Amino acid sequence: MSFTMLTVKRGDSRFRLLRFDARPDGSIVVLVDRDPSPKTAAKRLGTDGVIVDDVSRTDQVTEHGKVSCHTTGQVNRYASGEFADKIIIEPLHQLTRTWPVLYYSVPAFDRLDPCNGRKTFDAEVVLEFPAEVTERVTFMIQLVPKDAVPTSFGARLQYEVYSVLVEVVPESVPPELQQHFIEASLAKSPIEKRHVGIAESELAFHSAVHGPGMKVFRETGGAYVILATVPKRVPPRLQVHFSRAGLEAEQIPPEGNAPVTHKVKFWIRDKGGRSRKDDLRKFIASIALDARL
Known part of the structure; x- marks a missing residue:
């Protein structure tokens, strides 16, 4: 932001x-x-x-x-x-x-x-x-x-x-x-309705900026967001393995009532709880979004 x-x-x-x-x-x-x-x-x-x-x-x-x-x-x-x-x-x-x-x-x-x-x-x-x-x-x-x-x-x-x-x-x-x-505002647009959904457009935007593939971003407050490559059928469950002992991921429930199928927000926790100060992405060994029915 x-x-x-x-x-x-x-x-x-x-x-x-x-x-x-x-x-x-x-x-x-x-x-x-x-x-x-x-x-x-x-x-x-x-x-x-x-x-x-x-x-x-x-x-x-x-x-x-x-x-x-x-x-x-x-x-x-x-x-x-x-x-x-x-x-x-x-x-x-x-x-x-x-x-x-x-x-x-x-x-x-x-x-x-x-x-x-x-x-x-x-x-x-x-x-x-x-x-x-x-x-x-x-x-x-x-x-x-x-x-x-x-x-x-x-x-x-x-x-x-x-x-x-x-x-x-x-x-x-x-x-x-x-x-x-x-x-x-100005005269009405010749386009009458949206032709792309919220999830698809956000993924396409970040793909145009950062290239294809799964991406992990860090927010200003210290939390992380992972974007899928395509929207899932159901809201995904986060699976993370770290290369440093003592770290674990805490998935954050999405805001609002609408299901979010293309991204997950999470914290990385250490022995002191949620780590807000340091960027710990370098210790992520593997990450996946599990959305099996």
Whole structure:
């Protein structure tokens, strides 16, 4: 898992714009990087194209928008912490074209939250604007093949098998929205439904990144995940033999109620219990996923 912070620098000031959360399963979450705020002045676009006050607006403080882009190609957009809509694109490891996933229009950079100096990210990308830029600026966030490059002013975040482009685009904002931040998804995708399952897409993603075969990863907290070569018929049982005495594997039950047939999460235990500090993969002599019926 990695966090990338995209900031705006204008003159001597730096502001938070977007955050990108790359997940271990290959998915990525794009978050509008603003402090939570009330929906007291929220507006929405009605089905007839008319802008109206949001009937659900409230003084309750809520999170701002985000999109979760999954390895299957399903892209979910959330507004104020609630699901808003979704589109289907190509699986992330098979992107062949540009897929816009979020339109984000900022009324003025001074309305963004300033950077506070705390490092809560793994990497930072800075977009630098002249100090005299005081008007609205609109960004398009797009998922693209790995080697695609921006066609206008912006930034590229390159991941293992795809990239994210953030580009400045022209905007035409109605007068009643001139003082508002605008978060929106784009036109519907020509792809109507997913053509690959969650397990298959995650395995295909990691195979594209790391090559074929069974893989064992270590998470930030110290636990391990083993990926099968193909999904099993039933949730598998882990079998591990170690080359160092005193080590044993503890399989961790999956979260949620859905059966997980393509991977297993586990701890490696020593005489002190779960070993969180050291990477002990070098002591794995053999490992297998037993899924016999």
